[in-house]
Amino acid sequence: MDPYEIEFIGENRIISIIPNFSYDKIYLICGEFGPFRAGLPLNVPLWLAIMLKQKQKCRIVPPDWMEMDNLENLKEEEKRSRFFTKMPNAHYMVEAKLILGAAGDDIPNSAEIKTIIKDIWDIRMSKLRTSMDALMKSGGSYGRLDHLTMMEINSVKPLLPAAMDDLLRIQMMAKKPAPASLNNSTFSQSGNSQNV
Amino acid sequence: MTNSNYLNISDILVSNEKIPCKILQDLPKMGFLDPSATEDDLKVGSNVEIPLWLGETLYSRRPPLVSVDLPKIYKDAYREILNADACTIDLHKFAQYFYELGCYIAKYDIKGEVATTLVNTFKQRFRMLLAASVSNDSIGTMQPLSVSERERAAAAAATEHALSAWLQRGDSPLTTACMVANHRKRKRAEMEML
Amino acid sequence: MDLEDDIEFSNDEEEITADTVLKTLQSAWQNERLAPEILPHRNDMVECMLGQIQHMERNINKLPKTDLRASIHKMELSRIKFIICNYLKTRLNKIEKYCIPILNEEKQRIDSGTNYLTPSEYKYAQEYLLNLESHLKTVVLNKVPNNMQTFEMSKMAVYPNLQTHVFLQANETVNGVVLEDIFGDQDEEIDLEEGSQHILQYKPIADLVKNGKVQLI
Numbered sequence: 001m002d003p004y005e006i007e008f009i010g011e012n013r014i015i016s017i018i019p020n021f022s023y024d025k026i027y028l029i030c031g032e033f034g035p036f037r038a039g040l041p042l043n044v045p046l047w048l049a050i051m052l053k054q055k056q057k058c059r060i061v062p063p064d065w066m067e068m069d070n071l072e073n074l075k076e077e078e079k080r081s082r083f084f085t086k087m088p089n090a091h092y093m094v095e096a097k098l099i100l101g102a103a104g105d106d107i108p109n110s111a112e113i114k115t116i117i118k119d120i121w122d123i124r125m126s127k128l129r130t131s132m133d134a135l136m137k138s139g140g141s142y143g144r145l146d147h148l149t150m151m152e153i154n155s156v157k158p159l160l161p162a163a164m165d166d167l168l169r170i171q172m173m174a175k176k177p178a179p180a181s182l183n184n185s186t187f188s189q190s191g192n193s194q195n196v
Numbered sequence: 197m198t199n200s201n202y203l204n205i206s207d208i209l210v211s212n213e214k215i216p217c218k219i220l221q222d223l224p225k226m227g228f229l230d231p232s233a234t235e236d237d238l239k240v241g242s243n244v245e246i247p248l249w250l251g252e253t254l255y256s257r258r259p260p261l262v263s264v265d266l267p268k269i270y271k272d273a274y275r276e277i278l279n280a281d282a283c284t285i286d287l288h289k290f291a292q293y294f295y296e297l298g299c300y301i302a303k304y305d306i307k308g309e310v311a312t313t314l315v316n317t318f319k320q321r322f323r324m325l326l327a328a329s330v331s332n333d334s335i336g337t338m339q340p341l342s343v344s345e346r347e348r349a350a351a352a353a354a355t356e357h358a359l360s361a362w363l364q365r366g367d368s369p370l371t372t373a374c375m376v377a378n379h380r381k382r383k384r385a386e387m388e389m390l
Numbered sequence: 391m392d393l394e395d396d397i398e399f400s401n402d403e404e405e406i407t408a409d410t411v412l413k414t415l416q417s418a419w420q421n422e423r424l425a426p427e428i429l430p431h432r433n434d435m436v437e438c439m440l441g442q443i444q445h446m447e448r449n450i451n452k453l454p455k456t457d458l459r460a461s462i463h464k465m466e467l468s469r470i471k472f473i474i475c476n477y478l479k480t481r482l483n484k485i486e487k488y489c490i491p492i493l494n495e496e497k498q499r500i501d502s503g504t505n506y507l508t509p510s511e512y513k514y515a516q517e518y519l520l521n522l523e524s525h526l527k528t529v530v531l532n533k534v535p536n537n538m539q540t541f542e543m544s545k546m547a548v549y550p551n552l553q554t555h556v557f558l559q560a561n562e563t564v565n566g567v568v569l570e571d572i573f574g575d576q577d578e579e580i581d582l583e584e585g586s587q588h589i590l591q592y593k594p595i596a597d598l599v600k601n602g603k604v605q606l607i
Contacts, residue, residue, distance in 0.1 A: 001423060001424075008469070009416075012416075021458070026459055026462060026463075028462070028463070029409065029412055029442055029466060029467075029470060030466065047465070048462060048466075051461075051462070057458065141569070142578075142580070142589070142591075143588065143589045143590075144588050145587045145589060146585075146586055150607055153587075153607055160555075160589065161554060161555040161556065161557070161589065165551065165553065165554050165555055168553060168572065171572055172572055
């Protein structure tokens with residue numbers, strides 16, 4: 001899938017805004033939101049928040065996870081662990097990118113926050129590449145990948161599944177006698193098999 | 197490597213790869229298959245390089261008309277190198293359809309060593325695909341890859357580009373503003389010239 | 391603006407909210423995009439959502455053009471229309487690509503009432519195959535020697551690769567998914583705990599995608 005499609009899916013997440021206008025409840029197909037009261041926070045889907053922000057109709061309330069302290073802990077944890085840590089948000093990169101892109105002025109320390117989220121992303125991406133190589137070396141037929149977000153999973157397509165397909169096809173076509181055991185690989189701590 | 201089906205072009209190309217065969221019966225009027233032959237007929241014991249599709253057909257006759265030998269890249273000498281460090285070999289130069297041809301050829305290797313080498317080579321060289329997909333030197337990293345490896349690496353690089361384009365979008369409004377400003381300046385300059 | 395939020399389902403008593411329909415549709419779209427084969431259609435959801443969209447559009451037209459609420463509703467409708475269009479297009483692409491096996495399998499499924507295609511998709515598939523055949527005849531087959539003129543359906547068939555590897559997240563815990571060993575003697579069982587994510591072959595989990603126990607990601 002295209003990154004923009006993943007972004008589209010991530011835009012359904014609910015975040016908090018403070019509108020500068022007042023309206024009654026609005027009945028959308030995806031649910032009812034409001035009432036909008038100028039100066040009072042309320043929850044709306046991310047796509048709506050960004051749209052209102054672009055029309056200068058609201059301020060975006062930075063999500064809790066996007067605070068510097070939380071992010072620093074997260075980065076340390078990500079660096080320390082050989083596994084992927086659980087992210088506070090299944091679409092953290094989409095949310096960060098859209099909020100920081102459209103509403104940097106609403107977020108204190110937005111430049112630092114942008115940098116540290118990108119750091120976390122980079123650590124995870126490099127871990128992901130190492131894990132992929134380990135998965136292929138260990139047999140490349142099954143892997144567990146808890147805590148990877150959709151955008152991250154999408155970044156290894158089509159390479160990883162295609163390589164696993166190729167390997168399977170070579171093994172079937174070349175009709176080699178059975179390997180010692182099914183090779184499991186796990187991308188995460190909670191897997192039931194050996195480490196990556 | 198694509199799913200093989202009747203109309204698959206790369207499968208057709210693979211079947212055109214030359215393989216070494218030994219002729220087991222005299223084949224009248226087939227001398228043209230052997231460039232070094234001086235007679236019209238192909239004699240028992242001649243060694244020829246013929247396309248895979250022809251070799252397979254002649255081999256499948258009862259009794260077989262040819263015996264199929266392994267192409268060099270699948271023989272001991274190369275297999276040793278491949279098993280030691282598959283990443284050192286330029287597959288594009290030595291066997292651009294290494295895996296695909298190997299899958300057909302493996303059945304002629306009774307010991308099953310070709311199959312093992314194919315699997316090991318593929319696993320080892322996966323990191324070359326990873327490297328090629330993120331490399332700035334795409335020509336250098338792509339060069340030693342086989343045809344199917346190049347396809348995989350190119351697809352991975354496309355994903356990588358799409359992702360970095362997504363990450364960068366809207367991230368540097370300054371650049372855009374700058375360009376717009378220059379554009380306006382240019383326009384003004386043009387107008388002033390008139 | 392007072393917009394009716396609940397839709398009543400004509401074929402059963404159960405009331406289902408527009409929100410639920412949308413979520414189901416979105417997950418069907420995502421699965422369809424990521425599964426190698428064509429999945430059972432969700433025409434009930436598509437029809438239902440199209441009805442909602444029409445209803446909503448009529449209401450939007452009653453609002454002044456500059457009304458903020460109108461642009462919010464329009465934005466949401468565009469998002470939903472994108473999902474529906476992309477979903478239907480993805481299915482048509484698969485129908486064209488895997489036309490022959492899909493038609494063969496669908497004939498049996500229709501007999502047992504478990505069809506995957508909607509009636510109009512089925513018609514589309516049949517016509518597509520006829521067009522393909524007559525095109526190939528005009529362009530190539532009629533001009534080659536007699537013994538090569540047959541349109542060989544089995545050779546023309548392109549099959550989806552069900553052994554391809556896919557990513558999934560378990561919607562609920564499923565125990566004992568059997569991963570076949572390709573040589574048939576060392577099958578392995580794995581458990582998919584609720585919320586866990588995996589990459590594995592599509593074939594053993596195809597039914598779990600169809601019955602909603604896992605979501606392709």
